[in-house]
Amino acid sequence: MTTGCTYSTSKAKPLAVLKSTATTFPSGPQAYVQYDNLTLYSVPSTVTTLTASTANATHSGQISLAWNPVATATAYLIERAPSAGGPYSQIGETSTTTFFDNELLAGQTYFYRVKASNPVYTAASYSPISSASPYLPANVNGWRYTYFSTEQNSGSSADMADPDDDGIPNLLEYALGLSPLVSNTPTTRPHTQIQTVDNASTLTFTFTRNTAATDTQLTVETTSTLSGMWSQMNPLLPDNQVSVENNTPASGIQTITVKDTHPISNANQRYMRLRVTKP
Numbered sequence: 001m002t003t004g005c006t007y008s009t010s011k012a013k014p015l016a017v018l019k020s021t022a023t024t025f026p027s028g029p030q031a032y033v034q035y036d037n038l039t040l041y042s043v044p045s046t047v048t049t050l051t052a053s054t055a056n057a058t059h060s061g062q063i064s065l066a067w068n069p070v071a072t073a074t075a076y077l078i079e080r081a082p083s084a085g086g087p088y089s090q091i092g093e094t095s096t097t098t099f100f101d102n103e104l105l106a107g108q109t110y111f112y113r114v115k116a117s118n119p120v121y122t123a124a125s126y127s128p129i130s131s132a133s134p135y136l137p138a139n140v141n142g143w144r145y146t147y148f149s150t151e152q153n154s155g156s157s158a159d160m161a162d163p164d165d166d167g168i169p170n171l172l173e174y175a176l177g178l179s180p181l182v183s184n185t186p187t188t189r190p191h192t193q194i195q196t197v198d199n200a201s202t203l204t205f206t207f208t209r210n211t212a213a214t215d216t217q218l219t220v221e222t223t224s225t226l227s228g229m230w231s232q233m234n235p236l237l238p239d240n241q242v243s244v245e246n247n248t249p250a251s252g253i254q255t256i257t258v259k260d261t262h263p264i265s266n267a268n269q270r271y272m273r274l275r276v277t278k279p
Contacts, residue, residue: 044073044116047127052112057100057135060145065099065112067127073116081111084129088113104134106146139215140278143174147181159278175218175276177210177253188249190274197242200263204242205272207235209254219275220258224267231261235274 049068056064065078078099079088088111092099104110110133113126136142140159141151148157156163159171166183173180178188190207197204205220220240221230233240235258242257249255260270 041118041120042072043121044070044118044123046070046123046125047076047114047116050112050114050127050130052110052130052132054132054135056098059102060136060142060151061102061104061106061134061149063101063104063110063112063132063134065101065114065130067097067114069097070116070123072118072121073123074118075116077115077117077122079113079115079126082108084111084131103149105149106134106136109133138212140171140174140213143213144170147179171216171278172274172276175210175213175216176208177213177250178208192272194264195242195257195259197259197263201265202263203260203270203272204257205235205260205274206255206257207274208249209256211252211254215278217277217279219277221273221275222260222262223271224262224269226271230273232275233258233261 047067047070051066052063053066054063056066067076070076075093075095076097076099077090078092078094078101080091080101081088091101101110101112109131111129111131113129115126116123136145144153144157145151150157153159155161157170160169162169162180164179164181164183166189168176168178168184168189170180172178173184176190178184188208190205192203192205194201195204196202209218218235220233220235222233223230235241235256240258242259243255244257245255247253260272262270264270
């Protein structure tokens, strides 16, 4: 009795054995078959470790995935869902053990699972589920992506654009902790008022500050005439401040009031303004 197996041949790439059988041949002359470039595949085991995170992300809206290798796998199928219970949809396939998911919505949590495969078989089950929210850098690009889903400093997301038409450009909205998509009311915008400071009537300037906007520089400028020179002061120095309210009107936002360098009694008119720049 001689046993054999079914097979297919190819000169272009390794063979994939689709199935193996045992066959009994009738007695008689025997022949031998030589196998070249033969690859045997077995069912891949399950991916046991999957990590979704922003640890290796390089730009806004990105989540990185990593998992353990499976010896008999030649590819991995990546699926994503908006909740742990699904529904899941395949978003990619890779031969490596890492994958980057891009252009995701800021603030959304995404759930992932991975299944190993090869040209013949697919693993019987998926990896454990892992979840993460997209990476957002702690700078104006992360803020820009949150509101405009892009890091591009152009169009409606440009620093000097004013998509909500409230007279406050995007860079200033970022520094003040305001929304660039909602027109701000006079009470939420920077404003001046006359207060008694050090027993003298003094012009003061009140504004909000986004404490996370460390990639911007705030400068308050004062003058007695709009056609004259403007003097500058650092509004974060205690000596220039009248008051500072932390986490007001929201977490991570300060409300700061600074005082003019000259009392009202020493000038017929005084002006104050806020300048925001990126160092």
